[in-house]
Amino acid sequence: MTPSNDSTITLSVAGMTCGSCEMLVERSLKNIPGVLSVHAKQRKGRVVLHIDPDHPPSMDAITQAVTKAGYEIHDGTSAPPHKTAHESNKPRYMEIGAALVIIFALYKLAQTFDLASLAPSTAGSLTFGGVLLIGLVAGSSSCLAVTGGLLLAMAAKHNQIHQAESSSQKLRPLIQFNVGRLVSYFVLGGIVGLIGTAITLPIWTTAYLNIGVALVMLYLALTILGIIPKGAFPIRPPKALSHWISNLTEHDHPLAPIALGALTFFLPCGFTQSLQLAALASGGFAPGAMSMGVLAIGTLPALLGISFISSSARGSFSRIFLTFAGTLVFVLALFNLRSGFALAGFSVSLPAQQAVEATSENAVRLPVITGYEQEVRMKVTAYGYEPPELTIKSGVPVRFIIDGTQAGGCTQGFVIPSLGIQKVLQPGDNIIEFTPEKPGRIAFSCSMGMVRGAFNVL
Amino acid sequence: MQTTVSIPGIHCDACGKLIKSVSGDFPEITDIAVNLTTKTVTLTHADDFALDDWTKEIEGLGETYKVQRLS
Numbered sequence: 009m010t011p012s013n014d015s016t017i018t019l020s021v022a023g024m025t026c027g028s029c030e031m032l033v034e035r036s037l038k039n040i041p042g043v044l045s046v047h048a049k050q051r052k053g054r055v056v057l058h059i060d061p062d063h064p065p066s067m068d069a070i071t072q073a074v075t076k077a078g079y080e081i082h083d084g085t086s087a088p089p090h091k092t093a094h095e096s097n098k099p100r101y102m103e104i105g106a107a108l109v110i111i112f113a114l115y116k117l118a119q120t121f122d123l124a125s126l127a128p129s130t131a132g133s134l135t136f137g138g139v140l141l142i143g144l145v146a147g148s149s150s151c152l153a154v155t156g157g158l159l160l161a162m163a164a165k166h167n168q169i170h171q172a173e174s175s176s177q178k179l180r181p182l183i184q185f186n187v188g189r190l191v192s193y194f195v196l197g198g199i200v201g202l203i204g205t206a207i208t209l210p211i212w213t214t215a216y217l218n219i220g221v222a223l224v225m226l227y228l229a230l231t232i233l234g235i236i237p238k239g240a241f242p243i244r245p246p247k248a249l250s251h252w253i254s255n256l257t258e259h260d261h262p263l264a265p266i267a268l269g270a271l272t273f274f275l276p277c278g279f280t281q282s283l284q285l286a287a288l289a290s291g292g293f294a295p296g297a298m299s300m301g302v303l304a305i306g307t308l309p310a311l312l313g314i315s316f317i318s319s320s321a322r323g324s325f326s327r328i329f330l331t332f333a334g335t336l337v338f339v340l341a342l343f344n345l346r347s348g349f350a351l352a353g354f355s356v357s358l359p360a361q362q363a364v365e366a367t368s369e370n371a372v373r374l375p376v377i378t379g380y381e382q383e384v385r386m387k388v389t390a391y392g393y394e395p396p397e398l399t400i401k402s403g404v405p406v407r408f409i410i411d412g413t414q415a416g417g418c419t420q421g422f423v424i425p426s427l428g429i430q431k432v433l434q435p436g437d438n439i440i441e442f443t444p445e446k447p448g449r450i451a452f453s454c455s456m457g458m459v460r461g462a463f464n465v466l
Numbered sequence: 467m468q469t470t471v472s473i474p475g476i477h478c479d480a481c482g483k484l485i486k487s488v489s490g491d492f493p494e495i496t497d498i499a500v501n502l503t504t505k506t507v508t509l510t511h512a513d514d515f516a517l518d519d520w521t522k523e524i525e526g527l528g529e530t531y532k533v534q535r536l537s
Contacts, residue, residue: 024480025478025480026477026478026480026481027480027528027530028477028481028483028484028527028528029478029480030481031484031527031528032480032483033485035484035485035487035488061496077479077483077487078479078483
């Protein structure tokens, strides 16, 4: 302990692990004669006392009070905080690494068994049974990456803050999220049917929405894993924004999870978009509301599964759950971030992806020039675009024919952000016409930015 | 007389001690038992004990403390 100047004393106190500890220490010390105010900082293991310089408190009384409260005073402020006391708040890199390995292995496994397809077959007529099936598939595939990731992030964060709550209490916000989602799908689906226009936001909005969701997830993942302390941003966005994010994700107000769930309607998921078309074709509130509502119900099993698992996590399993969920959310956040950037028109390719592009034979395939226009063909497959890279000439009108026969779910939405082109692919040939003005690259992707490709303009 | 309340925000030993420490300011409380597993607090107190005042003090400690009366 060191009197840094006449009126303050800084103590190094070990054993404080939570907010309650801080308050307990503060309460124990503030009634000692001569102590004017106490400020305990659990994370630093420090307690700062403001004292009356004329009547300083007795050190014995301070030591006694801290010991009685169940904590220990270290001599010298430079002493490192007690290790065991702080372990629970330190990022557990070993566990995070293990979780990463498991997630990667699971992904590879899913890929081997053809489960990681971005465009699971959703062929079939749009009966409510068919829509329900689409929902089931959507809920357990690409859409899960965003909506499920968001839910998981929320659940893990809630568990971390409210460790003490019972399972049913932990489940409450997650149910609210799903209710919000269900209601918004139902109502907005009905509106789509009524007004006969699909509610799609401009590409740039969905791009920033995607990036926004990804950043929220990234922030949550990093705080869950303890890599950045709660409330601290490595990059400092405007205070209002960070407050808004943390309020929305950590606030106990029941409207927050409901709003977050409702917001998922606007995530540019191909499943949602293609069903919006069906809803608007239905031409009425009730059928539109029914088909969108049924879609949301279809996604429920997967989302509720996440909810139940995360809310029933207890004891040491709860800690493992937090680490695993945090890592998974982190990975999904990066995935979504990349998708968001692709939608915003930045062509972000990872080295691995470029290698694939370079080896595909299409890199040299030149367009067929017929008269005054050039024709390029591309096929949508369950694994992406074939070919993913197309070569065209500048100044010549392009007739871009996309074979959408195998397009399903996510890949049904097709966007060329820089040209402002947004299309829902139909089975068979889909034609997009435009004229590239100058050489360079024109990126395109599915509506979520998950499947990507580009024109190489010569 | 005994009163049992549920405080879901209790999560560690320090919470229990904190609640006991606050309760020390209430002379009407003769005994207090904090159960960390069930997140309940059982108070043994005199008849004129003002539960509302105590609840106010406890809830003032932090927003995770919400007192719900059980019996």
